[in-house]
Amino acid sequence: MSLIQQINSPADLRRLRPEQLREVADEIRQYIIDVCARIGGHTGASLGAVELAVALHYAFETPKDRLVWDVGHQAYAHKILTGRRDELPTIKQYDGLSGFLKRDESEYDTFGAGHASTSLSAALGMAIARDRRGEDHHVVALIGDASLAGGMAMEAVNQAGHLKTRLIVVLNDNEMSIAPAVGALTGYLNRIREAHGYHRFKDEVGEALRSVPSVGERLHHAAKTFKDAIAAAVLPGALVNELGFKYIGYVDGHDPQSLVRALREAQQVKDSPVIVHCLTTKGKGFPAGERNYYAWHATGPFDPQTGEMVKSAKPQPPTYTAVFGKTLCELMERDERVVALTAAMPDGTGVDQALKKFPGRSFDVGIAEQHCVTFAAGMATEGLKPVCAIYSTFLQRAFDQIVHDVCLQNLDVKFCLDRGGIAGGDGPTHHGLLDIAYLRAVPNIVLMAPKDEGELRDMLATMLEHEGPAAMRYPRGNGVGADISREPRRLEIGKAEILRDAGTDVAIVAYGSMVHPSLQAAEQLSKDGVEATVVNARFAKPLDAGVLLALARTKRLVVTVEEAYLAGGFGSAVLELLEENGLQDKVRVVSMGVPDRWVTHGDAKLLLAKYGLDSDGIYTRVKEEIDVLEDRRAGARPLARS
Numbered sequence: 100m101s102l103i104q105q106i107n108s109p110a111d112l113r114r115l116r117p118e119q120l121r122e123v124a125d126e127i128r129q130y131i132i133d134v135c136a137r138i139g140g141h142t143g144a145s146l147g148a149v150e151l152a153v154a155l156h157y158a159f160e161t162p163k164d165r166l167v168w169d170v171g172h173q174a175y176a177h178k179i180l181t182g183r184r185d186e187l188p189t190i191k192q193y194d195g196l197s198g199f200l201k202r203d204e205s206e207y208d209t210f211g212a213g214h215a216s217t218s219l220s221a222a223l224g225m226a227i228a229r230d231r232r233g234e235d236h237h238v239v240a241l242i243g244d245a246s247l248a249g250g251m252a253m254e255a256v257n258q259a260g261h262l263k264t265r266l267i268v269v270l271n272d273n274e275m276s277i278a279p280a281v282g283a284l285t286g287y288l289n290r291i292r293e294a295h296g297y298h299r300f301k302d303e304v305g306e307a308l309r310s311v312p313s314v315g316e317r318l319h320h321a322a323k324t325f326k327d328a329i330a331a332a333v334l335p336g337a338l339v340n341e342l343g344f345k346y347i348g349y350v351d352g353h354d355p356q357s358l359v360r361a362l363r364e365a366q367q368v369k370d371s372p373v374i375v376h377c378l379t380t381k382g383k384g385f386p387a388g389e390r391n392y393y394a395w396h397a398t399g400p401f402d403p404q405t406g407e408m409v410k411s412a413k414p415q416p417p418t419y420t421a422v423f424g425k426t427l428c429e430l431m432e433r434d435e436r437v438v439a440l441t442a443a444m445p446d447g448t449g450v451d452q453a454l455k456k457f458p459g460r461s462f463d464v465g466i467a468e469q470h471c472v473t474f475a476a477g478m479a480t481e482g483l484k485p486v487c488a489i490y491s492t493f494l495q496r497a498f499d500q501i502v503h504d505v506c507l508q509n510l511d512v513k514f515c516l517d518r519g520g521i522a523g524g525d526g527p528t529h530h531g532l533l534d535i536a537y538l539r540a541v542p543n544i545v546l547m548a549p550k551d552e553g554e555l556r557d558m559l560a561t562m563l564e565h566e567g568p569a570a571m572r573y574p575r576g577n578g579v580g581a582d583i584s585r586e587p588r589r590l591e592i593g594k595a596e597i598l599r600d601a602g603t604d605v606a607i608v609a610y611g612s613m614v615h616p617s618l619q620a621a622e623q624l625s626k627d628g629v630e631a632t633v634v635n636a637r638f639a640k641p642l643d644a645g646v647l648l649a650l651a652r653t654k655r656l657v658v659t660v661e662e663a664y665l666a667g668g669f670g671s672a673v674l675e676l677l678e679e680n681g682l683q684d685k686v687r688v689v690s691m692g693v694p695d696r697w698v699t700h701g702d703a704k705l706l707l708a709k710y711g712l713d714s715d716g717i718y719t720r721v722k723e724e725i726d727v728l729e730d731r732r733a734g735a736r737p738l739a740r741s
């Protein structure tokens with residue numbers, strides 16, 4: 100039986116001899132490769148953190164000692180070691196393991212994660228709670244080099260160093276974010292690595308000088324004084340020490356025994372926080388992953404021998420992301436005031452195209468959504484037109500910057516929210532279901548969502564011609580195959596598009612990704628003899644009051660559909676409009692969207708179907724509501740609430 104088959108909890112791991120940890124790590128790595136080859140996952144990130152997980156659970160008494168993972172995408176080995184080995188093949192699937200960390204999945208997941216740079220703050224909070232209760236366990240945060248540069252992590256470093264709280268920070272430094280890590284901190288970590296090389300060199304050269312006959316000792320002394328002056332400037336961890344942390348490192352993050360030794364050393368530090376600097380390689384142990392670690396951060400299924408990714412058999416329309424990236428470049432070509440910004444997601448947002456084509460006008464700011472927005476606001480004060488391409492879920496971080504720095508000053512910043520809607524396997528931390536609600540309340544901003552990738556092009560052009568804040572949301576994944584070859588054209592702000600004018604009792608008003616399913620539902624309804632008007636709302640703010648009020652006056656049933664939370668969403672905007680105009684009792688309005696609960700992870704199609712947000716769901720709901728209306732007409736029962 101293999102070693103990992105015998106490990107059902109970290110206690111089993113801790114019964115092994117230190118020399119056996121290498122074998123455990125190798126088995127875990129192979130298992131991760133086998134599973135990810137079949138179902139995909141955060142392959143590269145998890146392969147890079149295998150030995151770290153092994154050493155951490157070996158050196159610490161988890162779960163009594165608290166282990167806090169940042170982001171949690173790299174924690175597959177942690178899941179394997181903490182009783183979830185056999186469930187790993189269900190990861191990111193409906194009813195399966197979460198792709199990140201989840202407190203109700205395991206007592207070893209001490210803090211839920213998915214968004215970056217949270218671990219240090221959470222761990223510091225746990226350490227303070229421990230101290231207040233007079234307990235003695237360790238609190239350990241594991242964070243990547245890119246996440247450490249995130250604002251929140253820096254804020255925690257600032258407080259931890261000041262409080263001198265006993266806390267262990269393990270830095271998983273692979274020089275990578277998803278894309279190569281950016282910023283001055285990355286430069287600093289690089290210099291630590293170089294300084295290590297230098298110190299080793301210094302010792303070697305020093306010994307060589309010493310051995311020169313007769314003058315050796317003097318030469319050695321002179322060289323030492325000179326070199327120490329240089330060395331002080333690049334002393335590994337000098338800056339870390341200045342911030343109130345002890346520094347241990349760096350450590351080979353793929354050597355379990357060295358890691359265990361370093362962690363045991365860190366356990367001895369009682370009077371301050373300590374950082375253990377570990378060097379790792381993303382995709383470690385899988386040649387294709389190590390060669391192309393950028394693409395291997397997260398993967399779909401692949402050939403476990405060659406690493407070749409499994410491609411979809413049928414050619415697919417381009418993704419919204421790709422169309423956005425291409426259109427942005429076209430529009431940057433025409434207007435040199437346009438600037439492209441991404442917060443550590445160049446390929447995820449399509450801004451990689453602009454970074455290549457317009458390097459002086461495109462910026463990857465790192466995992467720094469808040470900074471990104473205010474950085475853009477500053478540019479806008481000077482006449483630039485910044486486009487912030489940020490996933491809907493990550494823009495949540497920058498809400499106050501949107502309010503205080505952009506919209507309050509009515510600055511010309513554009514927000515392009517990829518993954519607006521259900522994100523699929525990444526689950527609740529990554530679904531972009533709140534953006535309509537959190538943006539709609541903010542004065543000055545214009546909100547729009549395209550029905551397809553062709554309209555995305557029009558909307559991007561429209562936003563850039565509009566003066567003032569504007570946001571566009573679009574879903575994850577492939578477009579619907581719309582024409583993207585024609586020139587983008589400017590749309591009238593606040594004007595909806597009537598796609599199907601059936602002139603009967605029913606209207607479906609859909610926002611963004613829900614327009615096509617609504618059209619399909621209308622076709623299905625037509626086969627049953629029900630003709631529905633279908634409106635592409637295009638704008639959630641301002642609403643097309645003319646069209647909506649006319650529908651309210653002439654229809655008996657208006658169904659709004661959106662891929663977002665109902666609370667504060669597009670449908671509630673429509674209800675507010677009708678109420679303001681005294682039409683709330685004139686027409687039955689049904690709002691379709693996501694109810695007030697967290698949406699789990701799983702296949703996006705399946706999750707959309709679960710909430711009735713596909714053509715079948717819309718069709719069924721409209722039919723039900725028509726029945727209610729018919730019953731009501733016949734006086735059989737009172738109007739049902741939706």
Ligand SMILES: Cc1ncc(C[n+]2csc(CCOP(=O)(O)OP(=O)(O)O)c2C)c(N)n1
Binds near residue numbers: 244277
């Ligand atoms: C707030 C936020 N922004 C962006 C992301 C997307 N994201 C997930 S992992 C990652 C890179 C993390 O890099 P690092 O911390 O160095 O860990 P590594 O993957 O290299 O192990 C990014 C940008 C996120 N999860 N959270």
